[in-house]
Structures are given as structure tokens and as C-alpha cells.
Amino acid sequence: MSDAAQSDAAQSDAAAVDTVELAGKTPDEHQPYEELGLRPDEYERIHTVLGRRPTAAELAMYSVMWSEHCSYKSSKVHLRQFAGTRTDRLLAGIGANAGVVDVGAGLAVTFKVESHNHPSFVEPYQGAATGVGGIVRDILAMGARPLAVLDPLRFGAADAPDTRRVLSGVVAGIGGYGNCLGLPNIGGEVVFDPSYAGNPLVNALCVGALPADRLQQAAATGPGNLVVLVGAKTGRDGIGGVSVLASATFDTGGGWAGSMAGGPAKRPSVQVGDPFTEKVLIECCLELFARDLVVGVQDLGGAGLTCAISETAAAGRAGMRVSLERVPLREASMEPPQVLVSESQERMLLIVAPPAVDEVLAVCRRWGALATVIGDVTDSGRLVVTWHGETVVDVPPASLADEGPVYERPIRRPADLDALAAAGPGSLPRPATGIELRETLVRMAASPNLCDRSWVTEQYDRYVRGDVVLAWPENAGVLRIDEGTERGVALSVDGNGRYCRLDPYTGTQLALAEACRNVAVTGAVPLAVTNCLNFGSPEDPEVMWQFAEACRGLADGCRELGLPVTGGNVSFYNSTGAVAIHPTPVVGVLGLFDDVTRRTPLGFSEEGDTILLLGVTRDEFGGSEWAWVTHGHLGGRPPQVDLRAERLLAEVLVAGSRDGMVDAAHDLSDGGLAQALVEACLRGGAGARIVLPAGADPFVALFSESAGRAVVAVPRSEELRFTEMCDARGLPMTRIGVVDGDSLDVQDAFSISLAELEQAWNATLPRLFGGGPV
Amino acid sequence: MSARIGVVTFPGSLDDVDAHRAVRIAGAEPVALWHGDHDLRGVDAVILPGGFSYGDHLRAGAIARFSPVMREVVDAARRGLPVLGICNGFQVLCEAHLLPGALTRNAGLHFVCRDMWLRVETVRTAWTSGYEPGQEILVPVKHGEGRYVAAAGTLAELEAEERVVFRYARGNPNGSFHDIAGVCDASRRVVGLMPHPEHAVDGLTGPSVDGVALFLSVLTAHV
């Protein structure tokens, strides 16, 4: 297009723009609200709020802000329970961009997990990449330097036809973005289950740290202050992403793509990220924070500029005026609604006092970050957006940001739950002989959910910035956050869709317990919780019941453990065809180290160490990996949860690590004791001689998934001190063997060389996903 | 007075913080150099750190090569200033023709982050004099474009002049010709390598402390 044609187009668009004035004069004009995902009663409400019909720009803004993704309209009533988990360490909690926890010594840590499920199915690489980009900006918006990421991932069956495409793209995208941003990847999950076949779960967690007194506010305060947009230009990408990709209309490709994104394709418009721009944006913002040059800051994520301006204006309880034509555009022909809802990546909104603005712009220039003053804070209480002098938006900001619809959706216990519970694993044939037990152990170790994750994790940088103390495949990611004091944090993310399918209340508490255990085995004290709730459609009462139970389970569990839920994310409408995914709450736990040099690794390495099993083993196989791998079975009850026992276990593990009593520790979870031993032996390169407790059923001892357990390797010299500590605290403990040799021996049952084990454990993912074009 | 070692930060440099720390651990003073700088502040040596300068768009190192500070680095290197390029820094040095060859996409097509054993093939460089000849060291690699390629004649020359500085000793992570992990220029003062010695300087965070000797070597080389 020639320059002349381009400016013609821009002008004719400007002329055709729907203004507030026009809206007043044409009250009856038909508007495509249903295509934008709004219900008739929601549209009515907009009328009531405004006292007139919305303009096209306003309609676009309400449709994205009142979408499930932004308004939490179905989940809000349930998430309220988390308020009851607050503790006084919490500097910012639910409602902020990310929760912030005081970790002492003047430092604070912020972390949050978010989903990018639907975009990652449509375009795995970019969907996953921009998922990382988005969560990193949330952390940045709190004033923190992002320090590391974790990526809980779920895909369809490992050998399903589409899994390779999705997994290869997702992993490359997470690596491509995170590596280029200079953020180490320190943990995550890779889970395969048919329930995610048409709907992978791509969650991403970011953790950052900041001086506690540098916490930033996402509020536009101080009339006269300026609104500055920093970062990438705004393009037509991700138009309506939140209402198309994260809503019921996903399957059809939906209204937004057709009515807003333009173009022949009915595909929702995909966002493309540029980690380089984000890296520059991070360094630029951190310099601005350090020099105390901004009054407020907000990232641009879902719902783009609309969300950022309405939330900051609402939080500031003031008003805001934005001259939309000042927003730097990639395509001159974009119209106001598109500019307002574009989800172009790598952008931040700053509120800056006028005397500081020149310095702000200079810092941005130095970093090569584009920065533009697009408006100012007013005392009108209104959010007013103009386009070449014409008013296209004039609304109360809180009506967009805080006062969206709230639904008390109907809930109903799934009809099949009792039948599912009744069809327990009790009748499944169990391995009995040594040969059968050996064969089961190898088969499990090689199964897609338990095998070596290196094929995935080696695509992630785990070294950058030089503060990573432990990363995959360890129990948790461990970071040094202060080189002077050796203060550090540990992070783990865990979830188990099968357990939650059987019982979402218990399943969610099991995820919480596992994440705590993973953190505690490294020696860190669990401190705070984040979560990402991945569920089917909230309009399905059975899904809504699962959701309600999961929230109740998490809130109860956190209260009992004394851990605050600091924030999180809800992702609804995850289904394959009409079938919802397993309810999959993913729980992230942050733990604290006073001295990170005390961390406990996972691998057995010291010959002669005594191996102790902590906790109680029961015959628990409902939802287990064994039932799934060997029988394709899912039924019965998940393992019991005993949070007091979990807490006790954590205390013992932390004390053992702090006082130098343990050389290695590994929690027991999927695959039970057998899998924990396989991993500890292979990680440390030393074998183990195991004597199962007298009278125990070897199968149950090896493969049960009872919660609240861990194995530790204790030097002979510390054995007495450690076991006395367990006794004194009342933690059940069994001596089960010694670290020794180059095989895993289970007395009276079988022996298997580490070489054979390693071969079985390593080969699976490379065989399934190989090299080949990405 | 301790030696002053410049560490260049390009937009998109990532391992510059680690390079600073490695220099400090070696007992020298790290000096921050900015891609837009027009002088090197009198430093005794320069490190081009790892990362994704300018996003590695186009080709790794292709755009960084044209930054103002690189003009100074090229001039100074020609006058004998020791220069170390790590990972992205190695790519920049090749693009700037201070080192021969090129680094292309890994043969396995994926980014690889893995601890690798390297053999120190020559100790006659400004950055390896502190090692034993043939010593094997454990250092992480992490790159997507680290496959060293060069024309047959260039390779022959590098081998003949013993300018292959590091070779992958137990497995080649990227398909590099001749298992090459690092090379030097004819003056033996400019060294580039894909692996990251600056991530092997502290037992708490690295797989070994085998990388420290690189940063110590140059302290004796410059005087």
C-alpha cells in the first residue's frame, strides 16, 4: 500500500469511528454483542451503567473485561475462601498482579502461575512462548526482577498422533522465550493423559525478588500524572484473545476473529512474542523502579490496553484520559476497538509524575525501548478515550475492572462419581513374584509419566544468572536470592488430575501436600502458595462442582498448614470435544532457606549411607500410576491426606537438612517407593540394597502412593541423632537399606543393575519425540 | 592494583552477570562496558558474554558485530588485547572475523543445556595458560546454534597451528566439526568457545569449579 493510500485508509477509518456522541443519537443501533461473547443480560447491564448504548470501542472493552478470563465471573464466589488463608508475611495478595511475600532481611519474593492452554493448542510454539512472556510481566509489574520460571505441562497420551506436534512446539516455545530472556528454568511437570488430547495444559510460573520497600502499585493516582506506554508497538495480534481463546466460543473460532480481527481466516488471531523486546523492557523497568521514577505500573496481558488502563484507573480511584491515536501501531489502519483490545506482547503501562517524565523517556531510549505518553490521570472518576479528538469511550473504570458480572453457577456432584469410586483397584491382578515385581518396576520407570524428562528439560537453560542451586531433575528448584547472606528460596509445582477426577477436594490437597513435600525435602520451609486451576466448562454443573470442591480443598488445606494463597489463575473451558479434562488444579509452593548452602540433593551418592523411609505406607492404589500404566485403570479413592503428618514430615526434613544430618532426600509420589529409589540411584550414580520391612507386602511397599512419605540417605554417623529426632517428634520411620554398589537390590525379590535401569528410564521420550523438525 | 577486565553488555546479553562474578572470583575487577561505548576504559582484557545479543535475530551475533563497542574491541584485539568470547560472544567474534568459521544450528536442532567434558587442547593462549595440557574439565553448554563449521582449509590450518583450544571430550552436543568447542586466533590472545566456563566457578551453582582457571590465566597473560 502506498503512503497516500495508507493515510486515506486511516482517515476514512477515523471518519467512520463510533463516538459517544453518535451512540447517544443512535440508541437503537444493533450491536454484535453476542458474537463478542456477551449475554443479553450483560449487554443490558452495560446500557444501565452507561445510560446509553455503548460505542463500538466500549462494547469491545466490556466484552473482554467481562469475559471469564478477566472477570473471574464464575470463579469469584469460590476464590473468596482464599482470603481466609492470609498471613502477616503477605505484602500483596490476591488481586495484585502477583502475590508478594516478605522473606526477611529487607527482601520480598513474588511468584505466580498462569495458564496459556488454548493458545498453545492452536499454535504451540508461540502460545507457550507468550505464556512465559505474560507471567514474567506480572512479576515485573510488582517491582521485582524475574529470577526463574517453572513450567507444569500436560499433554494427551504420549503416543497419540497430535502429541508430538504440541509437545515439541510447546517445549521449544518455553525454551525459546525463557532462554532468550535469561531466565533459568528450574522445574515443572510433564504429564501425559488422554484427557488432555485436544486441550493441553501449558501453565507457567515465574518467581522474582525485590527489596521489600520497592513494591510497585498498579494504580493510576495523582491527577495530572502521565500515562506512558512502553515496549512493543501495537498490532492486530491476539485481538479478542481472552474472549475467543479462553471461552466457550473457542471451538468455533468465534465472533471476535470474524468481526474484529478481519481477514478471511476464521482462526483466532495468534500472538507472536519477541523475548528480546521483553528482555529490554525488563531491564528498562528495573532501572526506572530503582531510580524511583514511576508512581504506578501495570503489565499488558489479556485484554491488552483495556485491562491496563481500566484496572489502574479503578485502583487509583481517580480518572484517566487516553489519546488513543498516540499509541504506536504496527498497522496504520487499526481502529479504536482493535487498538484497545489488541494483545500484542511486551508492553507495560507506567504512571509517571510530570517532572520525572523526561528522565523516564531517556532511560527507555537508552535501553532502546519505545515509550510514548498516551494520556494522563484526571480527577473525573471517568475513563475517557479519544481518537483524533473524538470521544470514543467514556465509562466509570470500575465498571470494567471490578464490577463485572458475578455468577453463582449451579453445581452438581458428577453422576458417575460413586460408580468410579466403587470400581476400585482392589480387583486388579498384582505382581507377586520377584520376577513380576522387577518387570513392573522397569515398566513403570520407562512409562511416559515416570521416565527421564531430559529430552524436555535439556532444552531449557538452567544456569543463567548464576544463582540456581538446584534445578530439574531435583525435587524442587532452589535459588539463591542474596549472595551476601546466602538466603534462598525453593519452588515446586504439582498437580494430579487423576486423583482430582476421583475426588477433587482430596486431590487438590494431595497436590498441595506434594508441592510442600518437594520443597521441604530440599530443606526449605514452606511459606506460601500459588495455584492455577484448570477445569472444563463452568456452565457444566458437574465441572463447577469439581471446581468448588478443589477451591474448598485448597483453602482448607492452606489454613491447616498455615500457608497463604497469594494468587493464582483460573482456566475454564478446557475440554476435548464435549468431554472436560480431568479437573487439574496445579499448586505451586514457595519455600524459604536462611542458608541455601544447606540444600539437600535428591541423588544417593555416599556409599554406606543408611536409607530411611519416613511416613506410613498403606495399601493405596486408587488413581495410582501403577493402576494406570499396567491396567489402564482409573477408579477407587485417591490416597488419604493427613496434613498434620505432612507438616511433621516437613519439619523433620528441614531440621535434618539444617543440621547436616542428611546427604540426600527424595519425596515419594507417583510410582511410590520403587520410583523414588530408581530416581535417587540414577541421579547420584550409586546403587541401593533394600530390605523391605518384615511382614510388609512387597508390592504395596514398593508401589503404593500413600502421601506424607520420603526417603532419606543419612550418614552412619548421623543415624542415631536422626532417628532419635524422628522418635522424639513422633514421625514413623523405617530403616530400609543402605546406599551401596551399582545396582538396585530388593532382598528376596530382585536385583537390577543401574545400567539397565538407566537404559529403560532414558529411552522413552527420545523414542517418542526424537529429533526432527520442530 | 588488580587487573581490570571489561565485560560487554549488548542489549540481550544474559550471562554478563555471571562473567562479572567469574572475574571477581578470579580476583580481578570487572568493568561494565556498554554496547554503545566508544572506548574500552583502559581495561586489560575484554569478555564478550553469553546471551542473545539483539535477540539473535537474523543470525547469532550478526547484529552485535556492528555495535560501536565492537569497533573498539576489534581494534584493540588487533593490537594484542586478550579477548574471550563465550557462547554468544564466540558467535560475535566469528561474525566480526576475529575468529574463523561460523556457528550454525545444532545438528539435533534443539537448544541443549548439558554439563559437558572438554579437553584443553592447547595451553598456549592468553586464556588457557593456567590449565594442564590435555586436562579434562566439566563445564555446561547451553545453546541452540553452537555447531562449529569452517571450510576444510581453515580447519586444517586450525589443527596444524594448534589453534583448536577446547574439544568436546565425551560426546559432541551439537555436531561441531572435529568436536571443536573453542578456537583462538593466530595471536593466541583472542579465544572463543561455546561452553560456559563462567558457570563453573562456584560449587554451589555449577557442576565444577573448572572454569576459574580461564579467568586466572588471563591475569598472568596481560602483564
Next chain:
Amino acid sequence: MPRVVVDVMPKPEILDPQGEAIVSALSTLGVSGVTSVRQGKRFELDVDGDDQTALERARDLADRLLANPVIEDFQVRLDGGPREVGAQ
């Protein structure tokens, strides 16, 4: 054996960070007069069969593997031959 060229370019509305990075490097290079750069991929395929078959095979491959239809457009043509428009 016919040689077929497949040109794959980012769709016009999709961000092309590579192209933008090149444009912003131009001033450091002292290059003037280049106002926009888009970077895509070029594949050269050797394909069995007559020209028509070769083109069809290449188009099929482009559609399924070489291009990502969500974010890219492609064109298929015989090497040196006339431009031919790809799917969509």
C-alpha cells in the same frame, strides 16, 4: 528432476521480530533507504515426477510441514518458473 521453491513468509498482520531487528540495526550499519524488512524462509526441494506432480507434492508438503498456516503464508513455484499462489 524438477526443483521446486517454496517461499514462506509471516502473514502481514503477524509480528516479524526478525525483520524489525534488522531494520533497527540499519542505522548502526550506515545503510539508508531500506524502510521495511520481512524475514521468511525459502526451501529448495528436489522432487520426482513431471512439473505438475512435483508442484503438487511440494504444495502438499508446504501446507503440512514447511509452513505454519496459523502465522505464515506460502508460495510454491518451479525454480525459475512463474509465481504460483499457495493454499488459503
Next chain:
Amino acid sequence: MPRVVVDVMPKPEILDPQGEAIVSALSTLGVSGVTSVRQGKRFELDVDGDDQTALERARDLADRLLANPVIEDFQVRLDGGPREVGAQ
């Protein structure tokens, strides 16, 4: 404003792992008859000036930035226009 296309391809003697990976994926895809694939880059530049100036500017840019002569060859031409051979 003239649009110039710069095609950058790996030199024939340089291994192209991407191209090879595509070839080896063909059988899984059920595509037959494609015997060799080479992957390179394609740049579309909008350049000020008349055709001749634009071509020169583009050639200069290709020579200095877009291609790495150690591993790549390039060709510059007006979009739709005749093929023109680049440096070397």
C-alpha cells in the same frame, strides 16, 4: 517504492540439518517423491530509490548483514523480476 527480494541459502557444502530433518520426516508424513530439501532464508525489503539504486542498496545490505559468506550464498532481485546473482 521497489520491493527487493534477497534469497540466502546455505552453501552446497554446508550440512543443512533442518533440510535433512524434513527429508527424514517425509515418510512419517506419507509424502513421497521429495528427494532433497534445503532450507534458507528469504528477505523482502522495501527500498527507496529507482530499481537500480534499490538493488544496489539491497545487495550491499545482503553482503554485509543478511548473509554470512562463510556458510551462505545469496541472490538479490526485484520482486517478480529476473534472478540476479549476488556476490561471490
